[in-house]
Each structure stands twice: as C-alpha cells, then as structure tokens.
Amino acid sequence: MGHDASAGSGSGGMVGTIVGARPVHDRGGNVKQMRKKHSAISIVNYWATWEKREKKSPPWGDWDWNEPACMAGGWWDQSCDMKSTNAQRWASSGLEKCHVTPCYLTQDDDISNMVLMCHGCHSDQPDSLDARVTYDYMRQRSIWDCLGAQGERAQMLQKLLEA
Numbered sequence: 749m750g751h752d753a754s755a756g757s758g759s760g761g762m763v764g765t766i767v768g769a770r771p772v773h774d775r776g777g778n779v780k781q782m783r784k785k786h787s788a789i790s791i792v793n794y795w796a797t798w799e800k801r802e803k804k805s806p807p808w809g810d811w812d813w814n815e816p817a818c819m820a821g822g823w824w825d826q827s828c829d830m831k832s833t834n835a836q837r838w839a840s841s842g843l844e845k846c847h848v849t850p851c852y853l854t855q856d857d858d859i860s861n862m863v864l865m866c867h868g869c870h871s872d873q874p875d876s877l878d879a880r881v882t883y884d885y886m887r888q889r890s891i892w893d894c895l896g897a898q899g900e901r902a903q904m905l906q907k908l909l910e911a
C-alpha cells in the first residue's frame with residue numbers, strides 16, 4: 749500500500765524520436781533508394797553475426813565475409829583486393845545492396861532483408877514476397893550468371909577455361 753503508481757512513468761526527458769529511412773520517391777511517385785541506410789560492411793557484419801549465432805551458412809549458401817564477392821553467383825572484382833580493410837574492400841567491391849523481398853512492396857528496409865549481389869544477379873532477381881524464393885534463386889546462380897550473360901568477367905573466365 750502507498751505505492752506510487754506513477755513511479756517509473758516516463759520522465760527521462762527524451763522526446764521519442766523515430767529514426768528511420770524515409771522513402772525517397774522519384775518523379776513517378778515510386779519508392780526508390782531506400783537502401784542508403786545500410787553500408788556494405790554493415791550488411792556483411794549482420795550476416796557474419798547471423799552465421800556465428802545460427803552455426804550454419806546463411807540462407808543463400810556458403811560465403812566468406814573476408815572475401816568480397818556476389819552472394820549469389822560469387823563474382824568478385826579483384827581491384828577491391830587492393831584495399832586494406834575489409835570494410836573498404838566490400839565498399840569498393842562493385843556489389844549492389846539488394847533487398848531479399850522487394851522493399852517497394854514490403855517497406856522492409858531492415859538489414860536482415862539485405863544482401864549484396866553483383867549487378868547481373870540483382871537485375872535478374874525475382875520480385876517475390878517470399879524470401880525463400882530469392883534465397884533459392886541465389887543458390888542456383890553461378891559465376892557464369894554474374895554480371896549477366898554479357899558480363900566481362902564471365903567472358904574473361906570463359907576464355908581462361910577454354911585456353
């Protein structure tokens with residue numbers, strides 16, 4: 749008895765500030781570029797932590813967070829190997845930040861909905877509300893699919909293998 753029911757009610761002085769990515773709209777009113785919020789290395793760190801916690805490979809298959817490469821087909825840009833830190837290497841990898849389920853439909857811009865893919869794999873990515881569809885797609889990609897059929901890297905590798 750006598751307990752002050754008001755004790756503990758918010759008097760911390762913090763005005764509730766909601767921090768989040770505000771969708772950017774193009775002239776047609778479509779949401780674009782909601783992905784600025786996450787850096788490449790923050791996405792890598794999220795999945796590296798996920799892998800350690802879950803003790804298994806991420807949903808798209810094997811990868812190496814120390815080796816910047818398309819998480820789908822595995823293409824990499826050797827020029828990024830020149831950088832000294834892993835963050836710089838991922839940032840200069842030429843990989844695109846991709847939503848697993850399309851952000852314009854789900855508004856899900858959480859880092860758990862982000863992966864890094866090359867331009868070709870990102871372009872061909874299915875627009876599915878089911879993340880498993882995207883992960884299945886990523887697992888099926890090979891380096892030959894990376895950067896698209898006309899990808900310079902794929903062509904170069906093809907020549908090397910044919911030589």
Ligand SMILES: [Zn+2]
Nearest residue numbers: 818866869894
């Ligand atoms: Zn790729």
